[in-house]
Amino acid sequence: MSLTGIFLILFLVVHCYINAQIFWNDGGHKFEEAAHFMGTNFIIRTVEIGLTAFLLLHIIQGLNLWLSNRSKRSVRYTVSAGNQTSAWYRRSMGVLGSLLLIFLVIHTAKFWIPNRASQISGNGELPLYHLMKDEFQYGWVVIVYIIGCITLSWHLVHGFWSSFQTLGLATHRYKYLINGIGIAFAIIVPLVFALMPLAFYFHWID
């Protein structure tokens, strides 16, 4: 889970950086340029297959871990220790991950699937900037994205730290550093993502 998680964290950095090009407010010029490179470059397209495989693997591993944790105790605790032994988001990774999965199904159905379908049918790439602009005029779409970003944030607070902990890198010396970077990452990346639908909805960019 740790390695697939780190790969997905790297994907988020690239995805966030490319999408953040919309904030140049240049009618999507810089963003479309970057998106075109990502959408047509052979190496990136190959990595995309890896991304899909890693995402599926991460989900399967998470499900396995959850099932194995459950099977270790046939009798449930009568009293829950609550937040005394671990924070709620550390115990709710399965629920947060499932919510993220629902978000990802909606998200890929809105952008990635139509874009690939258009490419495969020979009609070329879709103008993603305008697609985003249109999609984010709907209040409910913006709300779904904000909820998706909040969920991502909580999932990352534990996930980032946990990835390094499993690899044995969160030693006593680096524990606070990794925790700090993890929390900063879990706030900044989802916040930048959340600003995207808001920027289109409130016409901060055009």
Ligand code: HEM
């Ligand atoms: C909230 C702002 C976001 C916007 C505006 C956005 C926009 C997009 C767009 C336009 C694409 C299609 C790219 C293409 O066709 O090549 C895409 C793909 C994708 N997005 Fe997002 N995204 C956002 C947030 C997220 C988040 C938070 C996640 C993950 C938790 C995510 C995961 C993905 C994935 C897995 C793909 C398919 C990647 C690929 O293989 O090309 N996105 N996104």
